[in-house]
Amino acid sequence: xxxxxxxxxxxxxxxxxxxxxxxxxxxxxxxxxxxxxxxxxxxxxxxxxxxxxxxxxxxxxxxxxxxxxxxxxxxxxxxxxxxxxxxxxxxxxxxxxxxxxxxxxxxxxxxxxxxxxxxxxxxxxxxxxxxxxxxxxxxxxxxxxxxxxxxxxxxxxxxxxxxxxxxxxxxxxxxxxxxxxxxxxxxxxxxxxxxxxxxxxxxxxxxxxxxxxxxxxxxxxxxxxxxxxxxxxxxxxxxxxxxxxxxxxxxxxxxxxxxxxxxxxxxxxxxxxxxxxxxxxxxxxxxxxxxxxxxxxxxxxxxxxxxxxxxxxxxxxxxxxxxxxxxxxx
Amino acid sequence: xxxxxxxxxxxxxxxxxxxxxxxxxxxxxxxxxxxxxxxxxxxxxxxxxxxxxxxxxxxxxxxxxxxxxxxxxxxxxxxxxxxxxxxxxxxxxxxxxxxxxxxxxxxxxxxxxxxxxxxxxxxxxxxxxxxxxxxxxxxxxxxxxxxxxxxxxxxxxxxxxxxxxxxxxxxxxxxxxxxxxxxxxxxxxxxxxxxxxxxxxxxxxxxxxxxxxxxxxxxxxxxxxxxxxxxxxxxxxxxxxxxxxxxxxxxxxxxxxxxxxxxxxxxxxxxxxxxxxxxxxxxxxxxxxxxxxxxxxxxxxxxxxxxxxxxxxxxxxxxxxxxxxxxxxx
Numbered sequence: 001x002x003x004x005x006x007x008x009x010x011x012x013x014x015x016x017x018x019x020x021x022x023x024x025x026x027x028x029x030x031x032x033x034x035x036x037x038x039x040x041x042x043x044x045x046x047x048x049x050x051x052x053x054x055x056x057x058x059x060x061x062x063x064x065x066x067x068x069x070x071x072x073x074x075x076x077x078x079x080x081x082x083x084x085x086x087x088x089x090x091x092x093x094x095x096x097x098x099x100x101x102x103x104x105x106x107x108x109x110x111x112x113x114x115x116x117x118x119x120x121x122x123x124x125x126x127x128x129x130x131x132x133x134x135x136x137x138x139x140x141x142x143x144x145x146x147x148x149x150x151x152x153x154x155x156x157x158x159x160x161x162x163x164x165x166x167x168x169x170x171x172x173x174x175x176x177x178x179x180x181x182x183x184x185x186x187x188x189x190x191x192x193x194x195x196x197x198x199x200x201x202x203x204x205x206x207x208x209x210x211x212x213x214x215x216x217x218x219x220x221x222x223x224x225x226x227x228x229x230x231x232x233x234x235x236x237x238x239x240x241x242x243x244x245x246x247x248x249x250x251x252x253x254x255x256x257x258x259x260x261x262x263x264x265x266x267x268x269x270x271x272x273x274x275x276x277x278x279x280x281x282x283x284x285x286x287x288x289x290x291x292x293x294x295x296x297x298x299x300x301x302x303x304x305x306x307x308x309x310x311x312x313x314x315x316x317x318x319x320x321x322x323x324x325x326x327x328x329x330x
Numbered sequence: 331x332x333x334x335x336x337x338x339x340x341x342x343x344x345x346x347x348x349x350x351x352x353x354x355x356x357x358x359x360x361x362x363x364x365x366x367x368x369x370x371x372x373x374x375x376x377x378x379x380x381x382x383x384x385x386x387x388x389x390x391x392x393x394x395x396x397x398x399x400x401x402x403x404x405x406x407x408x409x410x411x412x413x414x415x416x417x418x419x420x421x422x423x424x425x426x427x428x429x430x431x432x433x434x435x436x437x438x439x440x441x442x443x444x445x446x447x448x449x450x451x452x453x454x455x456x457x458x459x460x461x462x463x464x465x466x467x468x469x470x471x472x473x474x475x476x477x478x479x480x481x482x483x484x485x486x487x488x489x490x491x492x493x494x495x496x497x498x499x500x501x502x503x504x505x506x507x508x509x510x511x512x513x514x515x516x517x518x519x520x521x522x523x524x525x526x527x528x529x530x531x532x533x534x535x536x537x538x539x540x541x542x543x544x545x546x547x548x549x550x551x552x553x554x555x556x557x558x559x560x561x562x563x564x565x566x567x568x569x570x571x572x573x574x575x576x577x578x579x580x581x582x583x584x585x586x587x588x589x590x591x592x593x594x595x596x597x598x599x600x601x602x603x604x605x606x607x608x609x610x611x612x613x614x615x616x617x618x619x620x621x622x623x624x625x626x627x628x629x630x631x632x633x634x635x636x637x638x639x640x641x642x643x644x645x646x647x648x649x650x651x652x653x654x655x656x657x658x659x660x
Contacts, residue, residue: 002521002538002632004598006560006605014561015597018604022586022620057596191332208332230336231344256352263593265629266387267345268334274348275336290352294624299595302332302630329659 001195008197012054012076019061023326026065034081035089036061037071046170047071047093048161050102050153051086052109053078055196056217059154059296062327068161069102069325077196077299078218080108086116090125098126098170102157102177104149105133128170130177132156134186134307136245137214137222148216151259151296151307152184155319158328162321180309185246187238188305190215191228192263194298213237217261217298217305231268235275238306243283248310250284255309255319260294263302269293276306289319295327331525338527342384342406349391353656356395364411365419366391367401376500377401377423378491380432380483381416382439383408385526386547389484389626392657398491399432399655407526407629408548410438416446420455428456428500432487432507434479435463458500460507462486464516464637466575467544467552480547481589481626481637482514485649488658492651510639515576517568518635520545521558522593524628543567547591547628547635561598565605568636573613578640580614585639585649590624593632599623606636619649625657 005011013033020029020036027036035051050060051073060072071089073081090099099120103113110131117127133144134152141148160177168176190212193202203219206212211229214222229237248254258272269292277287288311296305311319323330335341343363350359350366357366365381380390381403390402401419403411420429429450433443440461447457463474464482471478490507498506520542523532533549536542541559544552559567578584588602599622607617618641626635641649653660 002541002558004521004561004564004594004602004634006562006601011597011601014604015600018600018602018607018622021607021617022600022603022622054597055595057600062596191334211332228332231334232336234334262595263630263632264334265385265592265627266392266624267341267384267629270345270348270352270387271336271341272334272348273352274344277348277351287351292348292352294596297595299597300593300632302593304334324660330654 001200003197005197011197012074016074019326026324026326030088030092034085035071035073035092036064037089037092038064041070041093041095043095044097045095045167046097046164046173047095047099048102048164049089049093049099050157051081052104053080055299056297058327063154063157063325065325067165067321067323068157077198080112083112083116083119086113087119090116090120094125100170100173100177101127101129102153103129103131104153105131105146106143107145126170128174130156130174130181132181134181134184136185136241137187141216142220143218150186150188150217151257151305152181152186154295155184155255155257155307155309156180158323159315159318162318180315183310184307185242186305186307187241188215188303189213189234189238190261190301190303192302194219194301215303217296219298219301231271232275235272235279239276239279242306242308246308246310248285252285253288253311254280254285255289255311256280256287257291257307259296259305259307261301261303262294262297263300264304269304272304289316331530333527335527341527342404346404349656356654356656360418360422364415365401365403365422366394367419367422368394371400371423371425373425374427375425375497376427376494376503377425377429378432378494379419379423379429380487381411382434383410385629386627388657393484393487393655395655397495397651397653398487407528410442413442413446413449416443417449420446420450424455430500430503430507431457431459432483433459433461434483435461435476436473437475456500458504460486460504460511462511464511464514466515466571467517471546471550473548473550478546480516480518481587481635482511482516484625485514485585485587485637485639486510488653489645489648492648510645513640514637515572516635516637517571518545518633519543519564519568520591520631520633522632524549524631545633547626549628549631561601562605565602565609569606569609572636572638576638576640578615582615583618583641584610584615585619585641586610586617587621587637589626589635589637591631591633592624592627593630594634599634602634619646
């Protein structure tokens with residue numbers, strides 16, 4: 001394992017300190033680095049809070065800022081943050097309009113956010129939760145009961161974040177988050193494994209001519225292992241699974257998110273965009289919004305995921321609304 | 331070599347088609363994909379044109395748009411674009427106020443842009459050139475006479491792009507570009523080699539415990555090969571070389587750009603930001619602006635470069651000016 005680091009134990013802390021220094025206009029760290037929070041809060045706005053294990057950067061801390069999250073709790077690499085971190089984040093950013101927790105569907109994350117939410121409610125706060133489970137690759141996984149939450153989570157965070165900025169109430173935001181999740185499907189393929197720093201060796205092995213079809217963002221197994229195929233064939237299988245499950249009517253407009261896992265050149269991601277938009281067109285759908293980049297990553301894993309969200313006019317307007325975070329800005 | 335592609339011969343074209351589809355609001359392709367150009371030109375504004383071999387994405391096409399470039403010419407991977415491409419780009423985006431060519435210091439790029447400039451001048455156009463050579467790692471290289479132009483090129487493109495938007499005249503933009511280049515220094519370290527798709531095997535080899543100190547963005551040799559060191563030690567050597575050469579007075583403010591080469595997780599880049607800002611502070615300098623990401627890449631190479639630009643009030647204002655491109659937006 002080759003890493004730019006000083007020690008496994010301090011990797012996350014040092015990285016968070018760098019993030020906070022580089023984006024001091026947008027965010028700041030909570031005490032003991034329990035959370036990353038927006039520098040300036042809007043009283044009366046519902047607080048959006050997410051979090052999860054590190055190793056998926058820029059998710060989630062890179063999405064803290066105007067138009068997206070109010071706080072993000074970083075766990076150690078591929079490890080859920082603790083309820084204590086989440087409670088501290090809630091206390092820091094709840095201005096009285098309530099908190100919406102956006103949680104990827106992994107057992108540790110769901111359990112800890114549930115516990116934190118209960119503690120906050122016991123403390124007199126109002127808390128709702130949206131659990132994302134957009135990954136259609138496998139019906140359940142080593143780390144999740146039911147489908148995994150993957151790159152579609154950022155779509156939920158962006159769209160709900162825009163509505164929160166317009167001061168929508170908590171229940172409406174919860175319902176919007178669930179609607180966006182229901183309109184969103186993802187599928188990932190790995191060409192190489194990732195290496196968790198504390199483990200020091202790859203999470204799985206792939207032969208030089210193999211890929212993992214349907215991989216999770218922690219390197220969890222997918223549907224099958226197969227010979228590396230052409231980009232067109234890979235995109236066909238990914239979008240076939242996504243669109244069969246999404247079952248959007250012909251003529252639908254959608255957001256196409258092609259997401260790199262960390263070790264894949266941008267050149268290849270745009271090639272996948274090109275393959276994907278042709279397949280979408282062949283199924284009678286039009287990509288009217290695009291997002292391309294390594295945004296929900298798996299450390300140094302090579303490969304990508306494709307996410308499709310069926311849009312309507314309202315969701316499109318919310319997607320287009322201004323955002324200013326470390327990782328997304330328009 | 332594992333790549334998301336259909337065929338080596340069509341990789342670049344398909345990637346450009348994906349880029350153009352995803353950012354149709356900002357840019358469009360020229361005929362035969364000779365260049366990527368801004369969708370809407372500003373009459374009376376000097377046209378900024380850059381280009382170079384592919385494999386460094388998002389450089390340069392990802393920086394086409396309001397506040398940065400008017401056009402970028404993509405060559406094949408690590409191969410200069412042709413004068414023919416550059417002439418076509420000049421003809422497409424010159425609105426009569428002249429063209430500034432921003433060229434990284436590699437022999438092929440310099441020769442081809444020079445030829446294109448001469449052809450344009452013979453055709454009655456006004457053309458000036460800025461050659462970037464910010465890499466302090468080696469005094470000359472396999473691909474360059476003199477220092478290489480690397481990630482500092484994007485700083486030149488951003489700052490000159492902002493001044494061009496304010497309708498500064500051609501000579502002033504040329505002088506500004508040269509000034510920014512003179513105020514900018516870079517240094518790169520590779521932990522793994524990159525693999526050019528047409529070659530199918532790594533451009534060089536590194537033992538599991540080795541790094542290439544001072545590597546170029548095509549995997550060219552650096553100063554030396556050594557055992558992988560801690561992030562702090564690596565940052566010390568990089569910034570030592572940068573700051574000794576830059577010789578900015580104590581108390582200087584600077585832009586700190588930590589750039590990933592394509593295969594390095596963002597988490598590690600922010601850790602390097604943290605290391606770098608402490609070292610800067612120890613030398614009496616303050617990083618007042620930051621940019622962090624994989625922006626001037628070397629395909630799938632792991633590692634990073636650090637770039638420091640000595641700022642003044644004017645350069646800071648120009649850095650802060652709005653930009654809207656595929657890869658940078660604020």
